[in-house]
Amino acid sequence: MKDQWREIYPGKSEELLKALHILTRDGKLNQDSKRKLKQVLHLAQLITPKLEAHKTIVDLGAGKSYLGFILYDLLLRNHEDMSLLAVESRHELITTCQAIARASKFDRIQFIQSSISDSHNQLPPTVDVVTALHACDTATDDAILLGLKKDAKVIALVPCCQAEVARSLESLSSGTLKPLWAQGIHRREFGSHLTNVIRCLVLEAHGYKVRATEFIGFEHTLKNEMILAERHHRSNPVAKRALDSLLEEIPVKMKLLEQLKSFTPD
Numbered sequence: 001m002k003d004q005w006r007e008i009y010p011g012k013s014e015e016l017l018k019a020l021h022i023l024t025r026d027g028k029l030n031q032d033s034k035r036k037l038k039q040v041l042h043l044a045q046l047i048t049p050k051l052e053a054h055k056t057i058v059d060l061g062a063g064k065s066y067l068g069f070i071l072y073d074l075l076l077r078n079h080e081d082m083s084l085l086a087v088e089s090r091h092e093l094i095t096t097c098q099a100i101a102r103a104s105k106f107d108r109i110q111f112i113q114s115s116i117s118d119s120h121n122q123l124p125p126t127v128d129v130v131t132a133l134h135a136c137d138t139a140t141d142d143a144i145l146l147g148l149k150k151d152a153k154v155i156a157l158v159p160c161c162q163a164e165v166a167r168s169l170e171s172l173s174s175g176t177l178k179p180l181w182a183q184g185i186h187r188r189e190f191g192s193h194l195t196n197v198i199r200c201l202v203l204e205a206h207g208y209k210v211r212a213t214e215f216i217g218f219e220h221t222l223k224n225e226m227i228l229a230e231r232h233h234r235s236n237p238v239a240k241r242a243l244d245s246l247l248e249e250i251p252v253k254m255k256l257l258e259q260l261k262s263f264t265p266d
């Protein structure tokens with residue numbers, strides 16, 4: 001039905017939704033994209049109250065930049081002091097996004113073709129907000145490291161598939177807890193759960209107040225945990241001890257933990 005999108009989307013630009021293929025050319029909602037719109041809109045609405053005091057937003061693993069464009073349409077167009085940088089490794093997505101931004105006259109959104117870990121020098125020394133929506137596997141960890149290095153005040157993550165910790169669990173021999181991950185399906189689920197618990201503790205240990213919640217109804221996505229971290233202190237020794245104790249009990253390997261051993265802010 002034409003104009004059905006207006007019930008879902010409070011933004012201004014019908015042309016933007018067409019460019020993102022959320023609307024068909026004749027203005028109807030594309031059913032495949034409706035689910036994505038709901039997810040992005042939900043994240044945008046959750047984080048918008050946290051963004052208004054801030055100026056620099058960095059979206060990592062941006063893909064087609066639905067989140068960046070929708071944040072721009074809903075928020076940045078009315079806040080001339082705010083800008084958004086979107087980092088994405090795939091060149092063709094960057095080119096498409098640049099064309100959409102030009103056509104939409106969104107001049108405070110910039111696209112950087114880079115891996116997250118190589119993008120540090122292309123970003124300002126500090127940023128206010130880091131988002132990563134379904135950044136694949138360890139890309140979410142790269143987003144955490146970047147957020148810490150850039151002293152972000154808010155880090156909003158919706159992790160994607162995770163394989164690194166499940167692989168590490170496979171080679172762990174430790175005793176009584178082993179049944180938790182002995183079966184492949186349990187290893188995958190427990191590995192994913194443990195990854196997110198470690199991510200939360202890492203953020204807490206660096207002084208963030210962290211809330212992990214269900215992101216959106218499971219009918220919209222199965223990758224459904226949201227980690228919202230807000231900087232309150234410089235560090236939190238209690239959380240650091242909790243992390244160390246957990247890793248003594250279950251000594252999994254994560255690249256993020258290795259990188260944090262030599263961590264210094266940018």
Ligand SMILES: C[S@@+](CC[C@H](N)C(=O)[O-])C[C@H]1O[C@@H](n2cnc3c(N)ncnc32)[C@H](O)[C@@H]1O
Nearest residue numbers: 061062063088089114115116133134135136139
């Ligand atoms: C599942 S998509 C999600 C895209 C977007 N955030 C969204 O929710 O629509 C993940 C995107 O992250 C990009 N990506 C994965 N690992 C990355 C990395 N290490 N650095 C930069 N981009 C990465 C992929 O190319 C892909 O476009």
